[in-house]
Amino acid sequence: MMIKNADIVIIGGGVIGCSIAYNLAKLGAEDIVLLEKNTLASGSTGRCGAGIRQQFGTEMNCILARESIKIFENLSEELDYEIELNQGGYLILAYTEREVNQFKKNVALQQSLGIDSRFITVKEAKEIVPPLNTEGVLAATFCPTDGHADPFKTNFAYAEAAKRLGVKIYTFTEVKEIETKNNRIVAVNTDKGKIFTSIVVNAAGGYSGVIGKMAGLDLPVYSQRHQILITEPVDPLFRPMLMSFSHNFYCQQTPHGSIIMGFGDPNEPKGYDMGSSWQFAREMAQKITAVVPLLKEVSMVRQWAGLYNVSPDAQPILGEHPKMSGFYMAIGFSGHGFMLAPVTSKLIAELILTGRTSLSIEDKLDVGRFERGELILEPSVV
Amino acid sequence: MKDEVIICRCEDITWGDIRKALEKGYTTLDEIKRITRAGMGRCQGKTCQRIILNEIARFCRKKIDELPISTFRPPTKPVKLGTLAGDNDDQKC
Numbered sequence: 001m002m003i004k005n006a007d008i009v010i011i012g013g014g015v016i017g018c019s020i021a022y023n024l025a026k027l028g029a030e031d032i033v034l035l036e037k038n039t040l041a042s043g044s045t046g047r048c049g050a051g052i053r054q055q056f057g058t059e060m061n062c063i064l065a066r067e068s069i070k071i072f073e074n075l076s077e078e079l080d081y082e083i084e085l086n087q088g089g090y091l092i093l094a095y096t097e098r099e100v101n102q103f104k105k106n107v108a109l110q111q112s113l114g115i116d117s118r119f120i121t122v123k124e125a126k127e128i129v130p131p132l133n134t135e136g137v138l139a140a141t142f143c144p145t146d147g148h149a150d151p152f153k154t155n156f157a158y159a160e161a162a163k164r165l166g167v168k169i170y171t172f173t174e175v176k177e178i179e180t181k182n183n184r185i186v187a188v189n190t191d192k193g194k195i196f197t198s199i200v201v202n203a204a205g206g207y208s209g210v211i212g213k214m215a216g217l218d219l220p221v222y223s224q225r226h227q228i229l230i231t232e233p234v235d236p237l238f239r240p241m242l243m244s245f246s247h248n249f250y251c252q253q254t255p256h257g258s259i260i261m262g263f264g265d266p267n268e269p270k271g272y273d274m275g276s277s278w279q280f281a282r283e284m285a286q287k288i289t290a291v292v293p294l295l296k297e298v299s300m301v302r303q304w305a306g307l308y309n310v311s312p313d314a315q316p317i318l319g320e321h322p323k324m325s326g327f328y329m330a331i332g333f334s335g336h337g338f339m340l341a342p343v344t345s346k347l348i349a350e351l352i353l354t355g356r357t358s359l360s361i362e363d364k365l366d367v368g369r370f371e372r373g374e375l376i377l378e379p380s381v382v
Numbered sequence: 383m384k385d386e387v388i389i390c391r392c393e394d395i396t397w398g399d400i401r402k403a404l405e406k407g408y409t410t411l412d413e414i415k416r417i418t419r420a421g422m423g424r425c426q427g428k429t430c431q432r433i434i435l436n437e438i439a440r441f442c443r444k445k446i447d448e449l450p451i452s453t454f455r456p457p458t459k460p461v462k463l464g465t466l467a468g469d470n471d472d473q474k475c
């Protein structure tokens with residue numbers, strides 16, 4: 001039987017919802033319920049590239065990623081669950097003069113924030129990734145402490161740790177309605193029954209806008225399909241995540257030997273479609289075999305798609321909605337929610353329980369920034 | 383069955399790994415897949431999926447037909463990236 005009352009109801013069993021549940025419980029909150037309409041990690045988290053990078057172009061994204069990496073480095077121990085963090089770095093290729101200039105600026109910013117990234121020559125890039133075809137590459141940036149972790153394991157690690165601290169997780173339970181009164185949260189209705197609560201956390205990933213509507217709120221986010229494919233496992237070829245913004249791709253070999261790769265289609269319509277297309281596989285294969293020609297001989301075994309939940313400045317929206325007391329959001333991660341989960345979940349938990357955060361984000365990542373016109377656009381996204 | 387018995391050969395997942403997931407309450411094929419990687423290997427579950435379904439059914443004391451089936455993700459046969467990219471080298475040799 002489902003519980004009837006809760007102090008806090010979290011909607012969404014992806015890495016964001018589960019890490020928020022864990023951090024709330026760790027800070028001493030009780031009566032926390034997490035609702036997931038499918039299985040844990042069934043949304044974007046279980047479909048993502050799981051790359052973790054600090055090489056961003058805005059100060060906020062850099063700081064969030066830097067703090068996240070610090071948490072990731074001890075996360076297997078903290079959660080008592082191996083999450084397979086692998087810090088093989090990110091190698092980001094510059095193909096245009098514009099990129100060269102942007103990357104110089106990015107690296108200067110990153111270094112000023114204590115991130116160990118550096119601007120490197122084509123020769124150095126080739127030393128880091130020997131099978132790289134350097135044709136057209138003008139320069140690159142590299143950050144050795146970037147990397148990736150297993151998204152399923154990270155998601156389940158947080159969920160299991162949260163459960164041990166008393167969080168109740170209900171899977172196959174879909175939120176259908178949110179009841180409000182005088183701009184306050186009153187209850188959440190699910191297909192398994194009603195839960196009274198005064199605090200709801202929207203961690204519904206690609207469906208965060210739908211959850212907003214349930215509370216009568218129009219949230220400034222949209223969803224968009226991103227496709228990805230994986231190859232058979234092969235011997236170790238290269239360690240870092242390879243990435244280019246202008247050629248629009250990312251590609252990484254996992255510890256199991258499989259290589260995952262994806263790109264963002266600029267013509268992809270907004271929406272909830274999660275189908276896989278043959279055109280994607282073909283274009284991806286063309287892009288990647290041009291950059292790493294020996295991958296021609298490697299076979300793709302599977303392709304799939306997931307949703308990005310995109311905000312107007314490609315930075316997450318964190319905090320309570322100014323028009324709905326008790327309605328908290330951790331949404332709009334714009335394709336980097338996996339890497340930002342450890343730090344943003346901690347900040348949201350602090351905000352809910354104490355009204356303040358250990359990093360100053362309140363007036364920078366709140367939903368109000370768009371109305372105030374305080375957009376700082378992230379220039380470096382795929 | 384002994385814990386050391388390998389159920390998913392592609393991903394090297396043993397019965398022990400699957401038993402532990404079942405005991406934690408993860409009793410759908412999707413969950414087992416997501417928590418252990420079983421079924422995500424080169425053969426895409428062709429070899430192991432049936433065995434895992436059998437074991438889930440036995441564990442839950444249900445019939446196989448009563449279990450939800452797993453998400454299907456294309457392709458069913460591995461394809462070389464060179465071939466996908468439209469490179470004709472394959473056909474020459």
Ligand SMILES: Cc1cc2nc3c(=O)[nH]c(=O)nc-3n(C[C@H](O)[C@H](O)[C@H](O)COP(=O)(O)OP(=O)(O)OC[C@H]3O[C@@H](n4cnc5c(N)ncnc54)[C@H](O)[C@@H]3O)c2cc1C
Nearest residue numbers: 012014016037043044045048049051175205306337338339
């Ligand atoms: C192809 C692809 C590649 C990516 N690569 C990277 C990467 O390399 N690095 C990175 O950091 N990020 C990456 N991302 C982004 C990353 O996946 C997301 O930002 C992150 O997983 C978001 O986590 P989440 O918990 O918010 O969302 P999700 O994992 O989607 O979780 C939300 C959950 O809410 C549930 N839900 C929705 N509606 C309801 C409801 N009404 N009731 C109950 N439950 C509900 C859903 O079922 C879902 O499980 C990628 C995304 C995609 C699609």
Ligand code: FES
Nearest residue numbers: 390392423427430
């Ligand atoms: S045996 Fe499990 S995926 Fe091949």
